Amino acid sequence: MDITKFFNSILNEKKVQDFLKELKSYHKETYEHSLRVGFLSMLLGVKNNFSKENIKLLGYAGLLHDIGKLDISKEILNKKFKLTKAERKKIEEHSEKGFERLKNFKEIKEIVLRHHKYQINNYPKNCKANKKFCKLIQIVAIADMYDALSNDRSYKKAFDKKEVEKILKENFTGEKIYIEQVVGIGKDYEDNSNS
């Protein structure tokens, strides 16, 4: 399977483009993060021998996981210092806002709603686990955490690879195998871009 081609075909679908165009102009950092999370989620799907249909779902969910950030003020998204409790609460609403924005996409929205459920400080608190998509949710979650830690964000600098792995081990509450896999893919990717 040519995963880059598969990823691009999803990325270029109108329904995805409509959301991502808006995100790109609203908050470029989140847009770029979303592209990486979409691609990384699909790579993890391939690594786990998921069906083509599920890999596709990982692409959609990864690309759109933070679409609810469109409903969060830029002041909060761009804040350089530690967020207050109230600001943290606001930003955490992005999972539910994303769910609402994706209400016509019955499978994608279930994953997006839960993409912060597999971390120590998980949210939204009142949403039930989803057995059917449990693995897919964990994969988007690990791809998201890995990317957020490995890159500069408005609120923090990128961590080095050792540190990323350590933080994932302390904070990711899903299957531990996914940590190993995401770190491995990250390393392969770096080796390729350095050679």
Ligand SMILES: [Fe+2]
């Ligand atoms: Fe998020």
Ligand SMILES: [Fe+2]
């Ligand atoms: Fe994210």
